[in-house]
Amino acid sequence: PAPVVAPPAVESTPQRFGPIIARRIRFFRHLHGMTQSQVAAVIGIARTKICFYESGGQEPTFDGRLKDIAQAFGVSRMAMIDADEFLIAQIVFYWRKCAPEKRETALRFLAESTT
Numbered sequence: 152p153a154p155v156v157a158p159p160a161v162e163s164t165p166q167r168f169g170p171i172i173a174r175r176i177r178f179f180r181h182l183h184g185m186t187q188s189q190v191a192a193v194i195g196i197a198r199t200k201i202c203f204y205e206s207g208g209q210e211p212t213f214d215g216r217l218k219d220i221a222q223a224f225g226v227s228r229m230a231m232i233d234a235d236e237f238l239i240a241q242i243v244f245y246w247r248k249c250a251p252e253k254r255e256t257a258l259r260f261l262a263e264s265t266t
Contacts, residue, residue, distance in 0.1 A: 172204065172210060175237060180205075180224075187201040187202055
């Protein structure tokens with residue numbers, strides 16, 4: 152019989168997410184108007200590490216650095232890898248930026264567009 156291969160450990164980010172995570176780190180960094188150095192300082196790592204993450208040269212671990220990066224941007228770790236969570240994180244970011252008087256209009260639009 153063929154040997155059973157164990158799935159990757161929870162701490163490691165599956166390789167297939169590397170390019171997605173790289174793009175999302177860059178996206179959230181630009182969205183928040185931060186430099187690589189600023190993100191690195193918030194997390195407590197070298198700027199070159201952020202550069203490696205954004206270029207896809209290295210991947211942050213899911214329970215380690217990805218958690219720290221997500222927290223720096225105020226999003227969940229899942230927002231860094233899941234399309235729906237990513238969209239929700241963007242909506243929340245812009246919702247917070249939206250003037251309170253415009254929020255009611257936005258809610259009506261969302262309600263009408265989902266029915």
